[in-house]
Amino acid sequence: MAELTVSVLSSISGITAAEWDGCGDGGNPFTSHRFLAALEASGSVGERNGWYASHLVARLDEVVVGVAPCYLKTNSQGEYIFDHGWAEAWQRAGGEYYPKLQAAVPFTPVTGPRLIARDPQVQGALLQAMAQVTAQSGFSSAHITFCTEAEAELGAAVGFLPRISQQYHWLNDGYASFDDFLAALSSRKRKNIRKERERAQAFGGEIRVLSGAEIEPAHWEAFWRFYQDTGSRKWGRPYLTRAFFDQIHQTMRDDVVLVLALREGQAIAGALNFIGADALYGRYWGCVEEVPFLHFELCYYQAIDWAIAHGKARVEAGAQGEHKLARGYLPKQTHSIHWIADAGFRRAVAEYLERERDAVCDEIEELGDWSPFRRD
Incomplete structure (x- = not known):
């Protein structure tokens, strides 16, 4: 795949809807060109809230074969996978946590594709591009939040740190x-x-x-x-x-x-x-x-x-809310992956995430004991 290149777009208007959606979004409305374009055209992202479009576009022989909805972030607002503690720790150590690179759908805690491509090699190239942009620009980190489980596994295999959280979903x-x-x-x-x-x-x-x-x-x-x-x-x-x-x-x-x-x-x-x-x-x-x-x-x-x-097949009712459990919405894992540029900071975050994963898994198991469904 020698001809594969990855570029950064400062606006989704720099790519057509047919090119973006043609990479395959699995029918997820939030990663569609029309949804992301509505955020930009309406001024919902940008300077007012620190979400600056920096979308990745992979091309093979000038044909778009993969995309990733990415943003340069100057804060950690509107993400729902919280890293405020990481930012405070890094800044107490004398570092600058912001800006950071974020592959996500703004203000939308919904699982969906973030490395949107039909070929795993292209997905790998998008991951590599995120790490390279982070290193070359001197950013503290890159984050891919509410990604699919398969994307989380792909990222973990190349050094991104996996993180799990939980939401409540109703299953049909x-x-x-x-x-x-x-x-x-x-x-x-x-x-x-x-x-x-x-x-x-x-x-x-x-x-x-x-x-x-x-x-x-x-x-x-x-x-x-x-x-x-x-x-x-x-x-x-x-x-x-x-x-x-x-x-x-x-x-x-x-x-x-x-x-x-x-x-x-x-x-x-x-x-x-x-x-x-x-x-x-x-x-x-x-x-x-x-x-x-x-x-x-x-x-x-x-x-x-x-x-x-x-x-x-299901209803996803957004972030948080244990009151959803009594109404038939059960706890389910969600996934994110994180690239931390500094080796020492990366080790500290990795240790934290290992403990957090154990706690989240225990919580999901305990919540399952409170399921409203009949035991028979």
């Missing part, structure tokens, strides 16, 4: 209906969920599930209010701009499931999901009025309903 065991899913739960959990749904749906309005052409610009105006409320409370300032939602209205309506609670025609709460080839991904929720259990209904139960009706 061939259910024909929501009641079919409930039948798989213990009696107490089944009754609790039914009570929660009854109370949530008695808020005095209707719940609408919208996708594609059913979504109108006014729906995004309502959802922006919800997103601002949640973003302000969680992060201090919402990561996404208002223009981002206009962008995905134009390019990604068919990839979206928008769940809204309306009373007298006015939306009071909503949940935004993205559709993948085999999964529904819950991303954002918000409200302008607190209604008991409405969050669970819009984010978790409506997502399960939709996934069953459309034959999706």
Whole structure:
């Protein structure tokens, strides 16, 4: 593969959608050209939050054969795989942790391909390019977060440090209906969920599930209010701009499931999901009025309903949240890999990650003991 070259793009507009998506993203909406372009065109990434596009593009005889969504980061915000402690330790030792190189989808804790190529040799070249850019630029580190397990194994084989975390996913065991899913739960959990749904749906309005052409610009105006409320409370300032939602209205309506609670025609709460080839991904929720259990209904139960009706294998409900366990979402491993330039610092991080992996595995095993599913 002597003719293989890897270059860095400061904007995804420097490559066509056909070239990027043609490398194969496995049907993951977040690594699609249209999603990443919406982030850039809307100003959701860039100087305002320290995510500077630095995408890697591999070419063989001038034909694009691999890509990696990469960003130069000047902080560790919006990543969900936290390395703040590493940054503090390195800076206490007199080093500069930032900027660093990050292969990720901004603000999106969803597993998906990061070394997007059909040939493992091209994936290896993208890994090598990340390490070389890090070394040549004097960066402290390079990180590939929420990558696939296969990518994590590939990275570990060439010296990247593997890290595991955990999320809660609902898995579709061939259910024909929501009641079919409930039948798989213990009696107490089944009754609790039914009570929660009854109370949530008695808020005095209707719940609408919208996708594609059913979504109108006014729906995004309502959802922006919800997103601002949640973003302000969680992060201090919402990561996404208002223009981002206009962008995905134009390019990604068919990839979206928008769940809204309306009373007298006015939306009071909503949940935004993205559709993948085999999964529904819950991303954002918000409200302008607190209604008991409405969050669970819009984010978790409506997502399960939709996934069953459309034959999706799972629902991924985002980062954190042990309360998801009682609602049928089970703990699952997620993966990332890390390249640390300094040998001494790399050894220290490697030792930390070994202890952390043991702790995460123990936690997943313990959480599994609290599964809501029947033991028989």
